[in-house]
Amino acid sequence: MASEDTRSPAREMFTSRFAFVAAAIGMAVGTGNIWRFPRDVHDWGGGAFLLAVVVANLVWAIPLLMAESYMGSKSRLGTVGAFRDVMGRRFTWMGGFMGFATIAIMFYYSVVCGWAIRYFVYGITGKFESGITVDETRTIWEGFVDSPAQTITFHAIAIVLVGLVVIRGLKGGLEAVLKIVVPALFVLLAILAVRAMMLSGSAEGLRYLFVPEWGQLRDAELWLQAFAQMAFSTGAGWGLYLTYCVYMRRREDFALNATTIVAGNHLASLLAGIAVICTVFALGGTALGEQATGAGNEGLTFVYLAALFGEMPGGTWVFAPLFFLVLALAGISSLIAMVELATRNVVDLGVRRRVAVPGIVVVTFLVGLPAALNLDYLSNQDNVWGIALLISGLFAAIAMMKYGLEQARRDMDVDSDFGVRAWWTVLIRLFPVMFAVLFGWFIYQSVDSPGKDWWNPLDTFSLATMVVQWAAVAAILLLLNNVLARRIRPGPMTTVATSDDPGPNGSAGS
Amino acid sequence: MDTETWIWTIVFFGGTVVIVAFLLYWAWKKDRGRASGPEDDAH
Numbered sequence: 001m002a003s004e005d006t007r008s009p010a011r012e013m014f015t016s017r018f019a020f021v022a023a024a025i026g027m028a029v030g031t032g033n034i035w036r037f038p039r040d041v042h043d044w045g046g047g048a049f050l051l052a053v054v055v056a057n058l059v060w061a062i063p064l065l066m067a068e069s070y071m072g073s074k075s076r077l078g079t080v081g082a083f084r085d086v087m088g089r090r091f092t093w094m095g096g097f098m099g100f101a102t103i104a105i106m107f108y109y110s111v112v113c114g115w116a117i118r119y120f121v122y123g124i125t126g127k128f129e130s131g132i133t134v135d136e137t138r139t140i141w142e143g144f145v146d147s148p149a150q151t152i153t154f155h156a157i158a159i160v161l162v163g164l165v166v167i168r169g170l171k172g173g174l175e176a177v178l179k180i181v182v183p184a185l186f187v188l189l190a191i192l193a194v195r196a197m198m199l200s201g202s203a204e205g206l207r208y209l210f211v212p213e214w215g216q217l218r219d220a221e222l223w224l225q226a227f228a229q230m231a232f233s234t235g236a237g238w239g240l241y242l243t244y245c246v247y248m249r250r251r252e253d254f255a256l257n258a259t260t261i262v263a264g265n266h267l268a269s270l271l272a273g274i275a276v277i278c279t280v281f282a283l284g285g286t287a288l289g290e291q292a293t294g295a296g297n298e299g300l301t302f303v304y305l306a307a308l309f310g311e312m313p314g315g316t317w318v319f320a321p322l323f324f325l326v327l328a329l330a331g332i333s334s335l336i337a338m339v340e341l342a343t344r345n346v347v348d349l350g351v352r353r354r355v356a357v358p359g360i361v362v363v364t365f366l367v368g369l370p371a372a373l374n375l376d377y378l379s380n381q382d383n384v385w386g387i388a389l390l391i392s393g394l395f396a397a398i399a400m401m402k403y404g405l406e407q408a409r410r411d412m413d414v415d416s417d418f419g420v421r422a423w424w425t426v427l428i429r430l431f432p433v434m435f436a437v438l439f440g441w442f443i444y445q446s447v448d449s450p451g452k453d454w455w456n457p458l459d460t461f462s463l464a465t466m467v468v469q470w471a472a473v474a475a476i477l478l479l480l481n482n483v484l485a486r487r488i489r490p491g492p493m494t495t496v497a498t499s500d501d502p503g504p505n506g507s508a509g510s
Numbered sequence: 511m512d513t514e515t516w517i518w519t520i521v522f523f524g525g526t527v528v529i530v531a532f533l534l535y536w537a538w539k540k541d542r543g544r545a546s547g548p549e550d551d552a553h
Contacts, residue, residue, distance in 0.1 A: 016541060017538075017540070017541040018537075018538070021534075021537060046518075047521075047522055203512070203515055207512075207514075209519075209522075210515065210518040210521075210522050210523065211514055211515055212518065253537070253540060256536060256537055256540070259533060260530070260534065260537055263526065263529050267526050267527065267530045270522065270526055274523070417536070417540065
């Protein structure tokens with residue numbers, strides 16, 4: 001990328017709002033929209049859960065994405081530099097934690113994208129033929145994940161493909177690809193949803209998805225599940241939106257962009273929900289539908305849906321390949337954002353993009369190998385760093401509070417058609433409370449679950465394994481704090497951010 | 511499909527489609543005629 005040197009912050013900008021919004025929606029729409037959201041809606045009362053998700057989007061995702069976009073667009077630096085310049089040098093490690101959590105996810109997410117690519121290949125070669133049974137698709141799945149040669153090969157294909165995009169920089173790489181991939185993703189999802197709705201018996205699926213069981217709204221767990229789903233699905237708190245906003249043009253509408261991205265992500269989830277749940281209930285009936293939605297993400301997708309495509313007219317050669325293509329594209333569009341986050345932080349350290357990206361690809365391939373070889377390890381990492389994203393979100397909210405919510409609100413309001421008024425500052429101030437409830441519930445669940453050794457750091461899903469890994473990473477980053485703060489290149493805010501209190505509420509920033 | 515399923519499908523799915531379309535139109539309208547210029551420079 002010729003325009004990006006190693007001495008100054010990012011120079012490239014998205015060429016249009018469409019390109020920016022497309023990239024950001026691609027960041028948010030991932031495999032979770034396709035294989036987790038439909039199961040969650042089915043399990044938690046259909047429309048009642050959807051209502052709770054909408055509330056969660058409004059009070060958590062949109063305010064937090066706006067905070068991230070302010071940090072990225074003001075600092076013009078990745079997560080580490082943004083925290084240094086927005087919050088103060090002492091807090092640089094927090095940006096490191098946010099970046100690391102997402103990078104840790106990137107390591108195994110590449111493996112997951114590899115699965116989707118493998119199943120796309122299965123699809124286009126007619127693997128899910130008419131008459132194939134659930135037992136046969138389960139055998140195919142188990143044969144695949146038990147084959148290191150295959151999981152490693154497709155993990156490598158996924159990360160190399162993404163590396164080839166990111167190395168070309170913003171305009172020639174990310175923007176050029178995502179401007180096509182993201183609209184294509186929506187078109188393909190719409191085709192799959194329409195096809196599923198045309199199947200006889202699909203109304204039962206729509207009933208499960210949309211008709212509210214109002215009584216469920218009184219269940220605290222529904223709300224907590226809705227907030228958890230939303231937090232993971234929108235990408236709020238991951239640092240990915242912050243990274244894309246480094247390249248956001250000036251005078252963008254912070255509120256409109258964040259709302260469009262959250263709404264677009266929600267639409268993708270609903271389309272996927274219709275495609276998946278209607279297919280399962282129409283072709284499998286209620287009994288198989290219940291089995292499929294209870295079979296976990298991989299079970300639903302790679303075992304049950306794969307088998308049901310064999311029963312669908314046109315399923316073997318058209319709809320199975322299309323579905324797994326959608327899954328692969330959704331994963332890759334998110335993986336691109338993750339690799340860009342890593343790249344931005346490394347470039348901020350003074351490394352050229354053409355050197356940084358191959359290095360990140362190699363490291364991702366190597367560190368992702370255990371996840372490619374062992375599903376328990378992958379589940380552990382998914383649990384540890386998935387939950388850590390809540391902490392990252394809290395860090396972003398705290399950073400904005402330290403910087404000065406009123407100043408940030410005024411800055412964002414200048415170009416916003418949606419007035420950024422007190423609602424934003426109130427919701428960011430409330431964020432620690434929402435975090436405490438969500439996180440507290442999670443800890444309670446972890447400790448209270450019978451049969452789980454919450455205190456055992458070697459247990460895949462224990463609380464202790466999470467705390468130990470978070471603490472280890474935080475400790476290392478705290479030790480490296482000053483080195484990182486010094487080595488990250490200066491940004492537009494850095495001249496006023498050399499003290500520990502850079503915000504407009506502090507002397508240095510006034 | 512029963513009436514209840516129709517209604518809630520239209521409320522949740524149709525509502526989301528309309529909101530997304532409206533937001534995209536709004537964003538496009540706001541963006542119309544705006545060209546990248548010096549004010550879009552990062553510095």
